[in-house]
Amino acid sequence: MKLKQYLFSQLAITFFPIFLGLFFITSVVFLVKIASLTSVITLDFLELFTLFSYVIPQIVFYTMPISFFLSLVITLAKLAGEYELTVITSFGLNPINILKIFAPITLLLTAMLLVISVGLIPKTKFLTKQFLEKKKKEANFNIKASEFGQKFGDWLIYINAKDEKVYDDVKLFKTDKKNDQFIISQTAVLDNDKGSLSFKLNDGKAFIIDSKEFNQIDFKSMYINDSIADSKLGIFTDTYSYWKDNIKRNDNIDDLTFFILTSFFPFLSLFLVITFGYFNPRYEKNRAVFYSLISVVLYYVLIKSIGDKILLHAIYIIPVVWISGTYLLYSQTIKKEY
Structure with a gap:
């Protein structure tokens, strides 16, 4: 129990600075995009804050999976660099046992990301378009x-x-x-x-x-x-109806696959966490961050290039391919030594 608390505390120390840093940078990018709208429509501070609140789920979704994955790898790499993983291993906890400790919280994060991406983001995008259409109509009626x-x-x-x-x-x-x-x-x-x-x-x-x-x-x-223009937004009832209609029309399926696969990224990459996090500081250099960034880029390229082509089939094909590849990498490296 104390070991779990210690590992989680080390993860929190690493995670929050990375997440807050990425959240701030991404927020600035979205704020610049929102501010550019003032050249077309007039917005007061409250309206700017309203628009920003609509993009917060997107900011969290884009930053959370990467932040959490990097934090897991850096946490283990830091423990390995300070020989703490060697001590933990000597007590009988191999990499798979460490993996089991982090698996529940990673699965919980995945569920939260699914709610945000599949549930909240379509609704907030609709509210954003509705708000902008309202302001543009007011601007046209000048x-x-x-x-x-x-x-x-x-x-x-x-x-x-x-x-x-x-x-x-x-x-x-x-x-x-x-x-x-x-x-x-x-x-x-x-x-x-x-x-x-x-x-x-x-x-x-x-x-x-x-x-x-x-x-x-x-x-x-x-x-x-409504003599100026009729609304083309339609209506948004609930998330289930939204995605059901989109699947029937074969519309925005690539977004659905991207949301689901990105939400599962931290959980699907747990074998990479122990593969990159475990190293012997006496004989090896700490390249955990470098390898992790390459993995993030590779995964996102994979889900965009393949996911946009095979659409819903990517939801089960890419996870199988990714887990098989990462487990093979783990078995050829860390599993032989620990």
Whole structure:
């Protein structure tokens, strides 16, 4: 029990600096991308924070597997360099026993990554697109007072004054082959409900003119709904329905395989942890970090190059290939010596 606590404490000492460092660097990259949106739309601090909160699951997903794998390798390599692994081995704990100690926490991390990647990321991406569409619609509807030639969808619009989203003395005109429509309103309010844009007119008159009739309608309130652009986002009900529909349409399958295989990376690479972490400091140099980085790059290249081609089949083919290869490497190196 004390040995487990000691190993976990050493892992925590290594893991948190690496994870927080990668988290900070990745956060800066995403913040720069978010800040670049201000050239298209106007965002206040709260809206910037909202957008950043939507990308936090992605940041965690991209940094956590690499951080945890590197931390495991560095922890064992540090213990080996200080001859502590030699002492632990002399008490009868071979590399496989060490592997069994770290396996449960690694499996728990994998489950958490699956929830984040398959469950949270699609939802937060949808919320991000919905938020940006809402802001872009507001940016498109930038009506200025006392200017002619401005449009709201198919309507020509003219206003005398404007205060935030409240417009005074509004006049709208639209013509087509059948008739002409003219609307005057004392006030109007722009409403943007989760990307659904509407224009509420208060206390006005509507005139419909064709070749035979002239009709007038007096109204207390009138809505012109989403005249600029219709939403193409659809709806997001739940994660299961989202992936079920995508599999039916054969859409975004490469993302699903990438999410699943990346989530399993730390667990699938446990044989590499003991292969790179165990070394004799009297005869060998500590190249654990170098070998680990090569393994990370190789795994990600593998799941992107092969996974994008064989799609769902990669979920069982790549793990079998990776575990077989890493176990073979372990059996040819560390297993013979310990």
